[in-house]
Amino acid sequence: xxxxxxxxxxxxxxxxxxxxxxxxxxxxxxxxxxxxxxxxxxxxxxxxxxxxxxxxxxxxxxxxxxxxxxxxxxxxxxxxxxxxxxxxxxxxxxxxxxxxxxxxxxxxxxxxxxxxxxxxxxxxxxxxxxxxxxxxxxxxxxxxxxxxxxxxxxxxxxxxxxxxxxxxxxxxxxxxxxxxxxxxxx
Amino acid sequence: xxxxxxxxxxxxxxxxxxxxxxxxxxxxxxxxxxxxxxxxxxxxxxxxxxxxxxxxxxxxxxxxxxxxxxxxxxxxxxxxxxxxxxxxxxxxxxxxxxxxxxxxxxxxxxxxxxxxxxxxxxxxxxxxxxxxxxx
Numbered sequence: 001x002x003x004x005x006x007x008x009x010x011x012x013x014x015x016x017x018x019x020x021x022x023x024x025x026x027x028x029x030x031x032x033x034x035x036x037x038x039x040x041x042x043x044x045x046x047x048x049x050x051x052x053x054x055x056x057x058x059x060x061x062x063x064x065x066x067x068x069x070x071x072x073x074x075x076x077x078x079x080x081x082x083x084x085x086x087x088x089x090x091x092x093x094x095x096x097x098x099x100x101x102x103x104x105x106x107x108x109x110x111x112x113x114x115x116x117x118x119x120x121x122x123x124x125x126x127x128x129x130x131x132x133x134x135x136x137x138x139x140x141x142x143x144x145x146x147x148x149x150x151x152x153x154x155x156x157x158x159x160x161x162x163x164x165x166x167x168x169x170x171x172x173x174x175x176x177x178x179x180x181x182x183x184x185x186x
Numbered sequence: 187x188x189x190x191x192x193x194x195x196x197x198x199x200x201x202x203x204x205x206x207x208x209x210x211x212x213x214x215x216x217x218x219x220x221x222x223x224x225x226x227x228x229x230x231x232x233x234x235x236x237x238x239x240x241x242x243x244x245x246x247x248x249x250x251x252x253x254x255x256x257x258x259x260x261x262x263x264x265x266x267x268x269x270x271x272x273x274x275x276x277x278x279x280x281x282x283x284x285x286x287x288x289x290x291x292x293x294x295x296x297x298x299x300x301x302x303x304x305x306x307x308x309x310x311x312x313x314x315x316x317x318x319x320x321x
Contacts, residue, residue, distance in 0.1 A: 032240070033240070033278075033282070033285060084237075107236055107237055107240060108240075110237035110238070111237065111238070111239060111240055114237070114238050114239065119238065123234075123235065123237060123238050126234040126235060127235050127238055130229070130230045130234070130235065130246075134228055134229045134230060135198045135201075135202070135228075135230055136198040136199075136230045136234045136235075137198050137199065137202040139198075139201055139202050143201065143202065143205075146205065147201065147205065150205060150209060152205065152208060152209065152212075153224055155196070155201055155228070156196075156224055156225040156226065156227060156228035157227070157228070158227065158228050158229045159227050159229075162249070162296040163229055163246075165295050165296055166242070166245050166246070166249070166292060166293075166295065166296060167242060169292050169295050170239060170241045170242045170245055170292055171239070171241070172235075172238070172239045172241070172242040175238060175239055
C-alpha cells in the first residue's frame with residue numbers, strides 16, 4: 001500500500017532516477033557519531049507509528065526518511081523540509097527494535113543540510129544570539145530589572161572572545177557566513 | 187568533592203521566561219543545606235544549535251563542564267534540555283577517546299581541557315541524593 005504522501009505527490013516526484021542515487025551517502029552518514037546504525041533499519045515502521053509529529057503531519061515520516069537515506073537520495077533528503085520537523089523527543093529511539101538512533105541520524109542529516117547551505121531562520125537567530133550574548137535568547141532589560149526586584153543574583157556574563165574563537169575553530173562561523181553569501185546572491 | 191555544594195547552571199530559558207523555577211530551587215536548596223555557587227562564566231549548553239553543528243554543540247557543553255572542573259564542583263542544572271545535554275556530553279566524552287581528543291583540540295585554543303572529573307545532574311536528582319545522604 002503506498003503511503004498517503006506518495007499518493008499526493010506528482011508523477012514526477014514518484015519516479016526515482018538511477019542518477020539521483022548516491023550509493024556512498026549512507027556510509028557518509030554512518031560515520032557521524034550517533035548515526036552508525038542507519039544500515040540496521042529494516043523498515044518496520046515503529047518510529048512512524050509512535051511519532052507524535054507524524055500523527056499531525058501529512059508529510060513527516062521517519063521511516064521514509066530512513067529509507068531515502070539508505071537508498072542514497074541525498075539531494076531529496078537534504079533539501080526536504082521534513083528533516084527539520086523532528087522535535088527530538090526520542091520516542092522512536094526508545095521504541096526501535098533495531099536500536100537505530102533516528103534522532104541522531106536526523107541531526108546528522110540536518111548538519112549535512114547546513115553544510116549544503118540550507119538553514120531555517122530560527123537556527124540562524126539562535127546562533128547569532130549565542131555568539132552575541134552567550135545566551136540562546138536575548139534576555140530583555142525588563143527581565144533583568146525584575147530579577148533584581150526578586151532578589152536574585154545578577155546573571156553570569158559570557159566570555160564572548162572565547163565563544164568567537166571556538167566558533168572559528170569548529171567551523172561554526174563559516175557555516176553561518178555561507179548562508180549570508182547565498183542570501184546576497186538572491 | 188562535597189555533595190552539598192553545586193555549581194548552579196541556569197541555562198537560557200530559565201532567566202528568559204521562568205524565574206519562578208529558579209526562586210523555588212534556591213529556596214529548596216537552602217532548606218536542604220545545599221550551597222549553590224554561581225557560574226563564573228556562562229555560555230549556552232549548545233542544544234539549540236545541535237542541528238546546525240554537532241561539533242560546536244559538543245564544544246560549548248564541554249566548555250561549561252571545563253569551567254566546573256576548574257572549580258572542582260558538580261553541576262546542578264535546572265532546565266531539562268541543558269541537563270540532558272550536559273549529562274550526555276559528559277558521559278560521551280568520558281567514554282569516547284577519539285571524540286574527547288577532537289573536542290580538546292578545539293578547547294585548547296582558549297586554554298581549557300576536558301578531563302572528565304565532575305558530574306552533571308538535574309536539580310531534582312541532586313535534591314534526591316542529598317535526601318538519601320541525610321537518611
